[in-house]
Amino acid sequence: MNLRRIAPVLVLLAAGAVALRGRSAKADDPDPKGRNERCATRLSITLLGKSADAALLAAAKPEDSIDSMLTSPAFYDRLASFVNAQSNGAPAASPLQDPVYFLARHMIEQRKPWRDLYIGAYNVRAATDGKSLEVVEDANGLGYFRTAPWMVRYAGNESEGVRISAAYHMIHDTTGFQVPASVAKPGEDRTATGRKADACKNCHFDSWFALDKAAAVLSRKKVAADGTVTFDPTTITATTLLNKNLASDKDLVTTLVSSDAWKFTQCRMVFNFLYGRPENQCEAPLFDQCVAALEKDGTINAALAVVVKDASFCQ
Template sequence: MSVAHLGRRATLLLVPAMIVGAVMAGSGKSASAEDTDPTAKNERCATRVSIAFTGKEASAAVLANPQGSIDTLLADPAFIERFSRFINGDFNETPGATSAEDSSYHMMKYVLEQKLPYKDMFLGQYRVAGDAQGNNVQVTADPNGLGYFRSQPWQLRYAGNELEGYKLVTAYRIMWNTVGLNLVASTNVPGADISTAARTSNPGCTGCHGPADKNAAAPWFALDRAAKVLTKVRRQNGMVTFTPPTEAPQMVADKMVNDDKELVQALVDSPNFSFNACRLAFKFLYGRPENVCESKVFDACVTEFKSKGTIQAALASVAKDPGFCQ
């Protein structure tokens, strides 16, 4: 049976400790000396901040005021590139076959460069497309756009292979990318019935796919319900096309939704969206999700993100906390 996971996990802090150790080893000072020497502590903080945001050694400006330089670092092209690659790696297990397939990278970079709200990554009226070879990718305005979710290369990459054309993979990816949904797939025995009817009636499957009766209780992320508000895949003579949904509305993310736009809007409006934004901030800055003991910092991040709406606000909230440099 599949398991949904959005909760907090306790994970040991490893990456910053490695950075601190490198600074100590390079200075030749003991840990106790580092803790009492203001200059050494400042250098250590500057190193941590600069490496976390840009992957580079600290500049003179960062050394002069480490955490006071964070807002400037958030506009640095090195940070924008680094974070865009991080997001693309978090949203996709492997690189795309072409640059255009890595739509989340290009969309994130555009959102950061234009200082747009993070929700525009998923709801913005944009189109991510490249040339015939999938290169020279550009983000352009498109009144029919939905972040990168309606970009053809991304749709083809995650169309899936469901026998009746339901885009289960797309539905899962949308929920993964927006709110961090994490499902553990079960393995079927050869010859098992994996039809829509089986998925929505077998008790071992309905926990993730939801029951066939759209009025019956189901998990908020019910995959088959989400897929039924998306376009359907049609494959013929080596060509892939998408046809409009015919089984909407469906109850997904605690709302009745009619199409992909309403689905994404429901996800962005949910508390899980801001929660996941701050989890991503922790993963980028610390190399792991938040610990239980960091709930105060995490909650402050959520408050700041809800107030300002940018992923930069979430990152700054976490990195400006005194604990980041301890």
């Protein structure tokens, strides 16, 4: 081996290592001011949707402002908008068609049990100004699932009025379950008979989320000659799904919200809101704390606070 040939390389490598160690040490030097500014910026943008103000940037411990941020109208709006987007994919053409946003904001602002977003005795109806929706108590309510705008939006186009789209969204919104929508081929039978064919029956009749079985307990869509959409009560007395006999949409949604999948989905939503991604494996203990807070307190506020107040959020 020609040591003289490789010696310069070894010297260069050694010099590079020293230089790297020097830069690393400098990067690791404590910088409280810079760290606090980064923390302030991250908290303000994430929770309030705006840049941190001068007072927060200068704060010795920006985390002390988290509680006040979580009671800010800007936070209520931001989280409710995120929940609405998770449920609908995009805002509707008009605020009058977005009951999810208005009910979610009510739950967050009033610190109501988060499960009531889905099963609570509420209605979301047009406000007196005609430009927005308002939340009112309604003994016949079922979260946002029985609100007129939501029912019309997800009424679907099944020929007999079976609300397969609504059933899917009830399952998706509560458990996070997703299944790609299929596109009908010309001449393909999309009736209940066609959905029992081998290519479709698993999703519609055989799986745990069997969409036709879930839709069976929902009201039926009816379209008048002028295009007005109304809903008739279901004629099905009961259906077997999720290892239970279900007789109504309330039975269906209550069963879904009582599952571990519901709690898991809510905390995954919290991580997506705060980090823009789901939780990772290293965050499993923190994720469990989120679930525990949701179980104990019942509010999404408590579940989110656990995650955003963890020291890792401002690292």
